[in-house]
Amino acid sequence: MKYKKIILIILIIIWMATIFTFSSQVSDKSSNTSGNTIRFILNKLQITKNMNEQQVDELVENLQTPIRKLAHFSVYILGGVLFFTLFNQYKTQNKKKIIYSVVLCMLYAITDEIHQYFVPGRSCELRDVLIDTAGTLLGVLIVYGISKVFSKKTKINI
Numbered sequence: 001m002k003y004k005k006i007i008l009i010i011l012i013i014i015w016m017a018t019i020f021t022f023s024s025q026v027s028d029k030s031s032n033t034s035g036n037t038i039r040f041i042l043n044k045l046q047i048t049k050n051m052n053e054q055q056v057d058e059l060v061e062n063l064q065t066p067i068r069k070l071a072h073f074s075v076y077i078l079g080g081v082l083f084f085t086l087f088n089q090y091k092t093q094n095k096k097k098i099i100y101s102v103v104l105c106m107l108y109a110i111t112d113e114i115h116q117y118f119v120p121g122r123s124c125e126l127r128d129v130l131i132d133t134a135g136t137l138l139g140v141l142i143v144y145g146i147s148k149v150f151s152k153k154t155k156i157n158i
Contacts, residue, residue, distance in 0.1 A: 008086040015079055016108060023112050027121025031064065034071075038063050072128055073135035079105045080139025088147060098140050105136035 025033065038060050042048045048056045083101035090097075109132035117124035 005086065005089050008082060008089070012079075012082050012086065015075075015082055019075060019108075019112055020115070023116050023122070024119060026119060030122070034064055034068055035060050038067055069128075069131055072131045073138075076105060076109065076132040076135030077139035077142070079108070079132075080136035080141075081143050082139075083136075084140040084143045088143065094144065098144065101140045102133065102136050106133045109133060109136075 022030070022033075039048075039056070042056070042059065048059070051059070080101055083104055084097060087097040087100050106129065109129045112132075113124040113126075113129055116122040
């Protein structure tokens, strides 16, 4: 049980460091990272097969914002999963586990946005904090739901 807590704490630190690293990228580098990732996926899915370079560039540009927001949401789903799984190792009310997980991830999202404010070309956006918090809540609810299903199955089998 103790090892599980240590592993979860290490995974949370890695999660936070990864977010911090991406948030430290200046806007041009961040846009290039997103753009290249989008371009790679579009090529693998053969969506751009019959498009010229200008059309591809336009499509990539149009997809930048929604893909970046989806990335925020997805990364914070993982944060919610990690934090709730960690708090699930302790005997406390589920309501407290949910609140602690969401609040800690939200606080990290706020500090991340403040950090981005000081990175050239980046900004601090309340919208991103809200997207991150929504992702966190979904991650928490996924783990909570799964743990409820397994606890019911365990009670039935005993």
